[in-house]
Amino acid sequence: MVKLNENYQKLQGSYLFSQIAKKVNAYAAQNPDRTIIRLGIGDVTRPLTHSVISALHSAVDEMADEKTFRGYAPDLGYDFLRHAVCENDYRARGCNIYEDEIFISDGAKPDSGNIQEIFDDDNVVGVCDPVYPVYVDSNVMAGRCGDFDEKTGRYDRIVYMPCTAENGFVPELPQKRCDIIYLCFPNNPTGAVIRKEELQKWVDHANANGSVIIFDAAYEAYIKDPGVPHSIYECSGARECAIELHSFSKNAGFTGLRLGYAVVPKDLVRDGVSLNSLWARRHATKYNGAPYIVQRAGEAVYSEAGKAEIRALVDYYMENAAVILSGLKKAGYTVSGGTDSPYIWLKTPDDMSSWKFFDQLLENAGVVGTPGVGFGACGEGYFRLTAFGSHENTAKAVERICAL
Amino acid sequence: MVKLNENYQKLQGSYLFSQIAKKVNAYAAQNPDRTIIRLGIGDVTRPLTHSVISALHSAVDEMADEKTFRGYAPDLGYDFLRHAVCENDYRARGCNIYEDEIFISDGAKPDSGNIQEIFDDDNVVGVCDPVYPVYVDSNVMAGRCGDFDEKTGRYDRIVYMPCTAENGFVPELPQKRCDIIYLCFPNNPTGAVIRKEELQKWVDHANANGSVIIFDAAYEAYIKDPGVPHSIYECSGARECAIELHSFSKNAGFTGLRLGYAVVPKDLVRDGVSLNSLWARRHATKYNGAPYIVQRAGEAVYSEAGKAEIRALVDYYMENAAVILSGLKKAGYTVSGGTDSPYIWLKTPDDMSSWKFFDQLLENAGVVGTPGVGFGACGEGYFRLTAFGSHENTAKAVERICAL
Numbered sequence: 001m002v003k004l005n006e007n008y009q010k011l012q013g014s015y016l017f018s019q020i021a022k023k024v025n026a027y028a029a030q031n032p033d034r035t036i037i038r039l040g041i042g043d044v045t046r047p048l049t050h051s052v053i054s055a056l057h058s059a060v061d062e063m064a065d066e067k068t069f070r071g072y073a074p075d076l077g078y079d080f081l082r083h084a085v086c087e088n089d090y091r092a093r094g095c096n097i098y099e100d101e102i103f104i105s106d107g108a109k110p111d112s113g114n115i116q117e118i119f120d121d122d123n124v125v126g127v128c129d130p131v132y133p134v135y136v137d138s139n140v141m142a143g144r145c146g147d148f149d150e151k152t153g154r155y156d157r158i159v160y161m162p163c164t165a166e167n168g169f170v171p172e173l174p175q176k177r178c179d180i181i182y183l184c185f186p187n188n189p190t191g192a193v194i195r196k197e198e199l200q201k202w203v204d205h206a207n208a209n210g211s212v213i214i215f216d217a218a219y220e221a222y223i224k225d226p227g228v229p230h231s232i233y234e235c236s237g238a239r240e241c242a243i244e245l246h247s248f249s250k251n252a253g254f255t256g257l258r259l260g261y262a263v264v265p266k267d268l269v270r271d272g273v274s275l276n277s278l279w280a281r282r283h284a285t286k287y288n289g290a291p292y293i294v295q296r297a298g299e300a301v302y303s304e305a306g307k308a309e310i311r312a313l314v315d316y317y318m319e320n321a322a323v324i325l326s327g328l329k330k331a332g333y334t335v336s337g338g339t340d341s342p343y344i345w346l347k348t349p350d351d352m353s354s355w356k357f358f359d360q361l362l363e364n365a366g367v368v369g370t371p372g373v374g375f376g377a378c379g380e381g382y383f384r385l386t387a388f389g390s391h392e393n394t395a396k397a398v399e400r401i402c403a404l
Numbered sequence: 405m406v407k408l409n410e411n412y413q414k415l416q417g418s419y420l421f422s423q424i425a426k427k428v429n430a431y432a433a434q435n436p437d438r439t440i441i442r443l444g445i446g447d448v449t450r451p452l453t454h455s456v457i458s459a460l461h462s463a464v465d466e467m468a469d470e471k472t473f474r475g476y477a478p479d480l481g482y483d484f485l486r487h488a489v490c491e492n493d494y495r496a497r498g499c500n501i502y503e504d505e506i507f508i509s510d511g512a513k514p515d516s517g518n519i520q521e522i523f524d525d526d527n528v529v530g531v532c533d534p535v536y537p538v539y540v541d542s543n544v545m546a547g548r549c550g551d552f553d554e555k556t557g558r559y560d561r562i563v564y565m566p567c568t569a570e571n572g573f574v575p576e577l578p579q580k581r582c583d584i585i586y587l588c589f590p591n592n593p594t595g596a597v598i599r600k601e602e603l604q605k606w607v608d609h610a611n612a613n614g615s616v617i618i619f620d621a622a623y624e625a626y627i628k629d630p631g632v633p634h635s636i637y638e639c640s641g642a643r644e645c646a647i648e649l650h651s652f653s654k655n656a657g658f659t660g661l662r663l664g665y666a667v668v669p670k671d672l673v674r675d676g677v678s679l680n681s682l683w684a685r686r687h688a689t690k691y692n693g694a695p696y697i698v699q700r701a702g703e704a705v706y707s708e709a710g711k712a713e714i715r716a717l718v719d720y721y722m723e724n725a726a727v728i729l730s731g732l733k734k735a736g737y738t739v740s741g742g743t744d745s746p747y748i749w750l751k752t753p754d755d756m757s758s759w760k761f762f763d764q765l766l767e768n769a770g771v772v773g774t775p776g777v778g779f780g781a782c783g784e785g786y787f788r789l790t791a792f793g794s795h796e797n798t799a800k801a802v803e804r805i806c807a808l
Contacts, residue, residue, distance in 0.1 A: 001583065001613070001614030001615070002523060002524075002527055002581070002583040002584060002614060002615055002616045002674055003523065003524035003526060003527055003674070004522060004523060004524060004674055004675065004677050004682065005521065005522050005523055005524055005525075005673075005682070006524065006678070008677075008682050009677070011689075018479070018688050041476070041665060043475035043476045043765075044475055045470070045473070045475065046473070047467060047468050047469055047470045047472060047473040048467045048468055048473070050468075053464060053465075053468040053808070056464045056467075057464055058460060058698070060460045060461055062455060063452045063460075063660070064451050064452055064454075064457040065451055066449070066450060066451045066794070068452040069449070069450070069452070069657075069660075069684070071447035071448055071449065071657075071659040071660045072445065072447045072659045072660060073660055075422070076730070093413065104559070106510060106662075106692070107690075107692050109690070109692045110691055110692060113689055113690030113691075114690060116523070117409060117545065118409050118412065119406060119409055120406075120408060120409055120410065121408035121409075122407060123406055128414065133689075134689060134690070137689045138689060138690055141521065141686070142688070161593060162513045163414060163680045177405070178407060179405065179406040182801060198706065198784065199421055203555060209405065210405030210406060211405070212406045250558065253473075253475075255475040255476045255692075256467070256473075256474040256476060256477055256693075256695060256696045257467070257695050257697070258510075258692060258693070258695050261602065261655065269405075270406055270407070270408055271408065273408050273412075273413075275408070276661075278408065278412050278516075281412060281415065282545070283541060284422050285415075285517055285537075285538060285539070285541045285545070286513070286514055286517030286518060286542055287513075287514055288510070288511050288513045288514060289515075289660075289662070290661045290662070291661050291662050291698060292659065292661075292693065293697075294695060339510065340550055364682055390470070
């Protein structure tokens with residue numbers, strides 16, 4: 001008889017955001033007249049920009065004509081997009097990355113869930129605590145994480161790297177062996193950033209230990225501080241130890257369009273095997289390319305007009321972040337993040353539990369946020385708000401929270 | 405130090421179609437004046453239909469307006485598409501399938517590569533020989549297949565079910581234990597179909613043994629014979645043992661648009677665990693939904709106009725199939741498939757090897773096909789041609805082949 005993947009039974013509850021959606025839907029059904037403001041899930045609300053829309057329409061028209069119709073895309077992405085990514089996100093920043101090291105995909109979430117497949121199941125995984133759940137759950141499914149301990153709220157084979165108020169939500173180098181280290185800066189969920197000299201220490205650590213860093217740069221467009229790197233490849237030696245993941249969701253609003261990319265440098269080699277070739281094989285076998293029309297939309301993000309539109313989008317959301325930050329501070333909350341990141345991380349009042357604060361905020365203010373504990377044990381007593389709402393809703397939400 | 409997934413080293417050569425593409429590109433570079441006709445990879449050539457194009461443009465316009473903009477799609481697909489699939493592909497055919505058993509994805513290739521994840525690595529996999537390489541390769545990557553034996557051209561832990569001229573390219577029930585059985589009808593690559601009473605035997609076999617059938621129905625739109633089932637759920641008991649995979653690529657020409665779905669019935673339970681819930685969890689954790697605009701395009705396929713357009717598309721390609729079949733028969737080739745399927749399976753002349761015939765056809769006729777041996781040991785001495793070209797190119801290709 002067929003046996004199922006038993007590792008799935010070790011997953012905790014449902015996927016965090018599905019769980020929140022269920023709670024909110026139940027509340028909405030019971031309170032049909034109440035306007036709910038959603039600052040929970042990191043989903044954008046502004047429409048796609050003019051350049052993107054125009055590129056989509058043109059590409060759709062191409063698909064209507066047999067002379068310009070495109071079937072299967074190249075597995076690893078169209079050259080026009082790999083070129084635009086390489087020039088704009090790397091070469092323009094002085095990073096030594098080549099086009100054939102860029103793998104176009106349908107987003108940073110699938111990439112961050114799938115990337116662990118090219119590693120042996122025996123590796124030890126290190127993650128920040130709190131952490132984006134996909135890094136942990138995808139490794140649990142692969143059997144790398146051991147058992148879940150209800151008391152600690154942790155898996156016994158993962159190395160957790162606490163991100164606390166004490167360390168400014170930037171973890172210390174792990175004391176225990178970590179073969180695969182997940183880092184995300186600007187951080188989801190805390191909104192913390194890492195300075196270049198700090199990130200260099202991680203690169204050096206990984207190179208000294210033969211570890212691989214999975215660096216999630218999904219939020220790099222929000223960085224304003226010039227001392228904060230946009231890419232791990234700004235650090236020397238990163239080509240030998242790091243994979244970087246990117247998204248078009250948070251800068252260009254592609255959450256519903258789906259586009260991202262992974263960078264796997266050819267210098268990243270272990271036991272004589274190139275990780276670039278493994279990831280290429282994974283793509284060729286289990287993926288079939290991002291839609292042509294969406295890749296053309298991605299290309300438009302890098303046009304001069306596209307870049308200006310993206311800057312305006314980011315500025316729009318960062319105005320929200322400023323409103324949330326100043327409002328909460330005035331109301332006496334302890335807050336961080338929100339200056340180089342669309343996420344605001346707040347301490348719940350009176351050491352209230354994260355889920356209790358979630359319920360209170362939903363029921364009394366009609367505002368949806370994300371309970372910090374949903375991202376890990378160190379997130380208990382914290383709460384995440386996002387800057388991705390409209391100006392109007394964000395102002396209203398802050399007003400309601402302050403009136404609590 | 406990090407260890408890599410060693411199973412990747414057991415993969416044979418590069419992914420078949422990447423290998424063909426390389427050979428063809430090399431030939432094209434050396435023979436810039438030669439027109440190459442590609443009847444190799446199963447990629448379509450006709451443009452998207454009017455209803456689909458129109459749905460895409462409308463959906464793009466929705467994304468440009470903040471009132472109608474859509475961010476993250478539901479993980480499992482929009483209700484409007486799950487509803488259309490359920491009504492048209494199942495309810496209309498008398499199959500007892502429900503909307504929450506349908507999982508929208510970016511295609512049958514990713515689904516057929518990813519579905520093995522929900523099973524234990526210890527299961528024994530059964531595949532047809534010849535077979536679509538993704539079923540095998542995705543299981544090799546997971547470590548289910550043992551070692552590759554150069555002599556037999558087979559993995560020592562896979563159960564191969566020969567599809568030969570003797571059995572009309574429909575395999576006999578396996579004699580050895582198979583926990584997971586992959587079936588694809590109309591078949592890729594042979595173009596063979598399975599009659600309902602034959603398929604019922606497989607369902608009964610799976611239920612008797614606790615096996616799970618992964619039924620790939622990507623080519624069902626090409627079925628004309630009323631005795632040939634479009635879905636495995638036309639067989640009784642299939643809800644307890646079968647997962648079905650579908651594509652919008654071959655009926656509606658979405659190869660470059662990317663859309664498909666998997667059906668995982670709630671009655672499919674092993675050891676008290678629902679496979680529907682495992683696949684839902686996999687989607688929620690590692691996938692982020694198909695693009696809204698593409699799901700609207702999928703919905704348009706099920707409109708009355710859309711259905712008529714799809715029928716015309718399928719008819720167009722089936723005219724090619726008829727031209728290939730009759731031309732090759734006249735030229736003395738032994739051929740099969742091509743009546744309820746877009747694939748024509750031909751025996752190479754004089755027992756020539758598949759790759760030798762590939763080279764000969766490319767060099768002497770400028771026609772690209774797919775070597776049968778690329779699909780498995782039983783494909784040696786066979787060759788696949790597809791009906792997905794234009795009328796003009798298909799006629800020209802047949803002419804060139806007959807002139808050899």
